[in-house]
């Protein structure tokens with residue numbers, strides 16, 4: 001435990017009730033996580049992480065908690081904190097902290113100083129492995145705890161924004177230990193970013209506002225993996241989808257998918273709901289707010305709260321008030337009200353009613369995280385400092401566990417087919 005920053009238990013009045021409630025949430029999630037269940041059996045009996053110390057900065061809610069518990073059951077000691085001040089569930093954090101091998105510093109709603117102190121607390125614990133969602137830990141290790149670099153075996157990164165940061169650090173020659181880009185592997189990105197972000201963002205926005213999608217103009221900022229999921233699910237709810245993109249090929253993909261494509265400046269005039277999914281900053285700014293209709297909803301599903309420029313919005317507003325839980329109305333001089341959800345933080349995790357991605361989706365992502373941590377422990381020496389793709393056999397291992405759990409059988413290549421596919425000698 002850190003000497004300078006207290007764990008969750010010291011922030012709560014009724015620790016026992018919180019632990020019970022957190023446990024209940026974790027048990028419900030685990031029932032629907034066949035991949036983590038299968039890995040639990042393996043990790044509990046073989047203890048592949050014995051002697052490891054894992055620092056984690058992730059969204060501390062029930063699904064992540066099952067990953068944390070899995071790593072602890074595999075023999076590791078774990079110190080965890082949140083990767084977003086609004087996504088922590090305090091009860092789950094307390095349930096985790098009840099383990100002998102786990103200390104949780106995650107507390108919902110901490111200010112910026114508390115957020116960074118909690119990150120430092122996980123590093124004060126001298127980790128041998130880091131598991132990040134957004135790269136805050138790797139950054140802090142290199143900036144403030146360089147002595148740890150020699151003893152850290154490796155790390156794993158969960159999200160697109162974290163992998164972008166890692167890759168640019170790597171290009172500058174500044175990344176001093178190996179990190180798996182979990183985000184980029186098919187078993188994560190094709191499911192979590194697309195279906196997870198799509199389903200959970202739309203569900204959260206609907207629950208937070210009690211409004212319908214049908215017939216609305218939904219403007220999706222960015223047509224990457226997350227944007228595709230948001231667009232597809234919104235279209236499935238009978239919304240009219242408009243895509244704003246900066247990449248020509250992705251703009252064309254959106255067009256061929258049947259969506260309207262236009263610059264954000266034009267979309268701003270006609271949109272009813274705006275959802276940003278770019279990982280970039282200033283996607284919606286003053287010029288857009290100036291032309292939006294009364295009553296629009298503004299939500300962000302990208303990692304950081306920089307996609308909707310709230311400074312610009314505050315500047316323009318003559319009044320600001322909480323219209324509903326999780327909805328801040330900004331009133332313009334001409335009476336228009338622009339409604340921001342979850343303070344512009346990633347809506348599917350930070351809004352009061354949000355539950356994050358569906359459990360089944362996170363089972364896959366966290367299955368990949370777990371096998372990556374196991375791989376770093378078992379074969380860490382094989383990886384140089386830098387960003388590494390998840391080895392394909394590990395990615396497939398997770399897919400196969402899931403298919404088996406679902407009772408789904410699939411075909412395999414015959415020897416002749418394998419030879420045919422692997423040969424350049426076969427022509428017409």
Ligand SMILES: NC(=O)c1ccc[n+]([C@@H]2O[C@H](COP(=O)([O-])OP(=O)(O)OC[C@H]3O[C@@H](n4cnc5c(N)ncnc54)[C@H](O)[C@@H]3O)[C@@H](O)[C@H]2O)c1
Pocket residue numbers: 159160161162192193196197221222223224225226227244245246247250277278279280281282283301302303304346347348349
């Ligand atoms: N909400 C969640 O639960 C969740 C889950 C996974 C990833 N993420 C985050 O979502 C973000 C996007 O992830 P992704 O995997 O879709 O990334 P991606 O790189 O596949 O897609 C991002 C898209 O945004 C476009 N873009 C960039 N700047 C733009 C701008 N100014 N205007 C319009 N389009 C712009 C890019 O061209 C790209 O097509 C990242 O921050 C990632 O960390 C969130």
